[in-house]
Amino acid sequence: MTDLDVAVIGGGIAGLAAAHELTRAGREVRVFEAADHVGGRMATRRVSGFVVDSGAEQISTHGYPHTWELLRRLGLDTVPKIGRQLGVWRGGRVRRGLAHPLGLVTGAGLSVRARADFLRASRANGVDTERPEASPLGTATVAEFAAPCHRDVLEYLCQPVVSGFFGWQPERSAAAPFLGLLGAIGPSTAWRAYDGGMDVLARALAARLDVTTSFPVREVVTGQGSARVSGDGTEFRARSVVLAVPAPVARQVHVNAPAYERPFLDACTFTPMVKVHVMLDHRPESPVYVIAVPRSESPSVSVVLFDHLKHPDRAPDGRGLVTVIASPAMAPALLDLPDDEVVRVLADEAGRFVPGLRTGVTGSVVHRFRHGLPEATPRALALRGEFESRIGGVVDYAGDWVTLIPYSEAAVRSGRRAAARVLALNPSYTGTRRQLR
Numbered sequence: 001m002t003d004l005d006v007a008v009i010g011g012g013i014a015g016l017a018a019a020h021e022l023t024r025a026g027r028e029v030r031v032f033e034a035a036d037h038v039g040g041r042m043a044t045r046r047v048s049g050f051v052v053d054s055g056a057e058q059i060s061t062h063g064y065p066h067t068w069e070l071l072r073r074l075g076l077d078t079v080p081k082i083g084r085q086l087g088v089w090r091g092g093r094v095r096r097g098l099a100h101p102l103g104l105v106t107g108a109g110l111s112v113r114a115r116a117d118f119l120r121a122s123r124a125n126g127v128d129t130e131r132p133e134a135s136p137l138g139t140a141t142v143a144e145f146a147a148p149c150h151r152d153v154l155e156y157l158c159q160p161v162v163s164g165f166f167g168w169q170p171e172r173s174a175a176a177p178f179l180g181l182l183g184a185i186g187p188s189t190a191w192r193a194y195d196g197g198m199d200v201l202a203r204a205l206a207a208r209l210d211v212t213t214s215f216p217v218r219e220v221v222t223g224q225g226s227a228r229v230s231g232d233g234t235e236f237r238a239r240s241v242v243l244a245v246p247a248p249v250a251r252q253v254h255v256n257a258p259a260y261e262r263p264f265l266d267a268c269t270f271t272p273m274v275k276v277h278v279m280l281d282h283r284p285e286s287p288v289y290v291i292a293v294p295r296s297e298s299p300s301v302s303v304v305l306f307d308h309l310k311h312p313d314r315a316p317d318g319r320g321l322v323t324v325i326a327s328p329a330m331a332p333a334l335l336d337l338p339d340d341e342v343v344r345v346l347a348d349e350a351g352r353f354v355p356g357l358r359t360g361v362t363g364s365v366v367h368r369f370r371h372g373l374p375e376a377t378p379r380a381l382a383l384r385g386e387f388e389s390r391i392g393g394v395v396d397y398a399g400d401w402v403t404l405i406p407y408s409e410a411a412v413r414s415g416r417r418a419a420a421r422v423l424a425l426n427p428s429y430t431g432t433r434r435q436l437r
């Protein structure tokens with residue numbers, strides 16, 4: 001006897017995608033989300049007319065097939081191109097052309113030799129984003145991948161990109177997921193940001209689903225043909241559970257996870273991410289919308305992003321919104337500091353890269369992600385294939401970490417895959433549902 005057909009734990013984009021597929025297939029699904037809003041790491045806050053993307057910043061025309069399929073289904077597939085370049089900070093100024101075809105000509109801060117080395121090294125290493133562990137790179141780290149190249153490849157390309165966008169240390173994380181992602185999403189000319197905030201898809205999915213927010217699940221216990229779920233003073237049984245939470249949370253919550261799942265869950269660590277969004281009474285101009293800052297240029301800041309250049313609706317007319325992302329070396333220390341301290345550390349330093357950032361500040365918002373992005377360590381990568389081939393059962397999993405590729409498409413894809421496995425295991429449900437809170 002169960003109370004619920006499918007319980008999806010986690011209202012991020014992976015859980016919502018899973019719940020959407022299951023609901024479409026006629027299943028009784030309920031999403032339980034710990035926060036008071038959906039979206040997880042793809043959420044948006046609206047503050048004093050500013051639209052603040054707390055996690056994900058953009059998607060691409062390329063490399064997001066599952067996301068685009070959902071967007072088309074929901075009539076949301078008109079996503080404007082950003083149409084601005086990215087740059088790298090080197091020697092006191094921005095070098096344009098990072099991830100842009102122009103960068104091959106201008107160099108984006110790299111010498112001709114470094115550019116040629118990078119092209120040669122990455123061409124030789126085709127990575128399948130569905131199976132990054134199967135690439136010829138094996139479990140080599142980003143630093144090991146770059147080692148045979150001119151040293152600028154590590155210091156002014158790979159390190160700023162993996163640290164700035166994934167919070168990774170190149171010495172700790174594997175190259176294959178990074179190169180697979182770069183290859184899949186294509187140049188920055190194809191990158192896009194939703195009108196109205198990056199939570200558009202999450203909100204549209206949630207509006208069509210049964211979602212309970214402010215419900216942190218404490219424990220999931222697999223039993224015979226169902227699982228017991230408890231949290232918030234309530235306990236119920238579900239015939240299937242999709243745990244769409246970061247791997248360390250899944251490991252903690254799923255108290256009797258099978259022995260064959262535990263090694264990967266334990267190895268699947270996350271890097272923390274800390275961001276400060278600074279609201280301004282003016283619009284700083286910049287030749288690029290993102291400045292990636294190498295660790296050799298700043299100990300504390302890894303990215304400065306001009307949100308009002310990413311999409312004009314992110315700030316009211318004439319006003320500016322600038323996001324500063326902490327370096328991986330600094331982020332752990334900022335996780336537990338008060339907001340004003342975090343703002344002081346990051347915005348003061350970012351003033352070196354954005355003239356005018358320290359004046360005309362009208363407000364700020366701090367976002368901290370203890371589980372920012374899956375770290376994709378060599379050990380996790382080595383264990384990934386076996387984990388994915390064995391999941392499926394009363395308790396299933398979804399999230400970007402399942403493929404170790406740190407982008408929202410991996411989360412959407414994993415959610416849809418989890419839904420397909422649930423449907424294959426239990427093709428129908430005829431039970432009646434108990435009234436849960």
Ligand SMILES: Cc1cc2nc3c(=O)[nH]c(=O)nc-3n(C[C@H](O)[C@H](O)[C@H](O)COP(=O)(O)OP(=O)(O)OC[C@H]3O[C@@H](n4cnc5c(N)ncnc54)[C@H](O)[C@@H]3O)c2cc1C
Pocket residue numbers: 009010011012013014015032033034035038039040041042054055056057058059165215216217218244245246249253273275369372373398399400401406407408409411
């Ligand atoms: C700073 C940052 C920038 C990024 N930039 C980009 C980008 O530009 N483009 C891109 O494609 N991707 C980007 N990403 C990655 C992208 O945001 C993630 O890959 C994606 O959002 C992950 O979705 P998810 O559903 O797997 O996990 P999450 O979004 O983390 O969802 C998990 C959900 O589970 C909830 N939860 C946790 N514990 C419990 C519990 N016990 N009970 C109930 N609910 C619980 C959480 O509150 C959360 O809502 C970025 C991520 C970060 C952090």
